[in-house]
Amino acid sequence: MRNNFQKEILSDKKTYLLSFPFLNRYGYLNCGMILKNKGDPQRTLLELLTKDQKQRSGYPKLVIPKQRHTRKVLPISSEDDLKLLEKSCFDGFLTKLKNVYLCIQVADCIPLFGIAPEKKMVGLLHVGWRGLVSGILTEFLSKVKKEFKVAPQDLMLIMGPHIRGCCYEVSCGVAALFDRDTLICDKKRIKVNLEKALLKKLRIAGVKEKNIFISGECTFCHPEFYFSFRREKDKFKRMLAFIGMN
Numbered sequence: 744m745r746n747n748f749q750k751e752i753l754s755d756k757k758t759y760l761l762s763f764p765f766l767n768r769y770g771y772l773n774c775g776m777i778l779k780n781k782g783d784p785q786r787t788l789l790e791l792l793t794k795d796q797k798q799r800s801g802y803p804k805l806v807i808p809k810q811r812h813t814r815k816v817l818p819i820s821s822e823d824d825l826k827l828l829e830k831s832c833f834d835g836f837l838t839k840l841k842n843v844y845l846c847i848q849v850a851d852c853i854p855l856f857g858i859a860p861e862k863k864m865v866g867l868l869h870v871g872w873r874g875l876v877s878g879i880l881t882e883f884l885s886k887v888k889k890e891f892k893v894a895p896q897d898l899m900l901i902m903g904p905h906i907r908g909c910c911y912e913v914s915c916g917v918a919a920l921f922d923r924d925t926l927i928c929d930k931k932r933i934k935v936n937l938e939k940a941l942l943k944k945l946r947i948a949g950v951k952e953k954n955i956f957i958s959g960e961c962t963f964c965h966p967e968f969y970f971s972f973r974r975e976k977d978k979f980k981r982m983l984a985f986i987g988m989n
C-alpha cells in the first residue's frame with residue numbers, strides 16, 4: 744500500500760485537481776478527481792482533456808452514469824454499450840476504449856479506480872456501504888475477468904478520498920452488516936472504517952498489496968479541498984472522479 748497523491752489548483756483558481764503522480768509512467772492514462780469547485784466539474788474536465796489535443800468529433804467522451812448505490816457494473820466494449828447508461832443505473836464500469844472517460848460523482852463514498860496496465864483496461868467504481876455490502880467489488884472483478892481476461896493480481900487499484908473511520912458514523916443496523924474489526928465503537932457512537940472493509944475484500948480476492956494505493960484523506964475532515972455530503976447535506980455539491988485513456 745502506498746500513498747502518493749498530489750493536489751493542484753487549476754488555472755481558473757476555482758477548482759482543485761487531484762492527480763496520482765505514480766501513474767506518470769503510463770503516459771496513455773488520464774486519471775484523477777476534480778475536487779471542491781465553484782464551477783461545473785464536467786466542463787472543467789473536458790477543458791482539461793482537450794487543452795493540448797486535437798479532437799475527433801464527439802471525443803473525448805465523458806461517461807456519467809445514474810448512480811444508485813447498486814452492485815451493477817457495466818463493461819463498455821462498443822458505442823452501443825454507452826446507450827445502456829440511459830436506460831439503467833450503474834455504479835461502476837470498465838472499458839478498453841480510448842478517449843472514453845469513465846466518471847463518477849462522489850462526496851463521501853469511495854471512488855475506486857482500477858487499472859490493468861498490461862491489457863490497457865480501466866475501470867471506476869462508486870463504493871459506499873450499500874454497494875460494498877451488496878457485492879459491487881465481486882461483480883467488478885468477475886466482469887474484469889470475464890470480459891477483459893484480467894485477473895485480480897494484474898490489477899492496480901486506487902482508493903480516492905472519502906469519509907474515513909474518524910467521521911463515518913452509522914446506525915446499529917448498518918454496523919451489523921460489517922465485520923467487528925472494521926468498526927470503531929465508543930459509548931455513544933459506532934463508526935465504520937469503509938477503507939478497511941474494502942481492503943479486506945481486495946486481499947481475499949487476490950489483489951496484490953503493492954498494487955493498492957490509498958489517499959488517506961477524509962472528505963469530512965478537509966472542507967478546504969473536498970465536498971462532504973455528511974457535512975454539507977447538499978446533493979448538488981459533488982466531486983468528479985475520472986479515468987480514461989488517450
Ligand SMILES: [Zn+2]
Pocket residue numbers: 906907908909910961962963964
Ligand atoms: Zn474524518
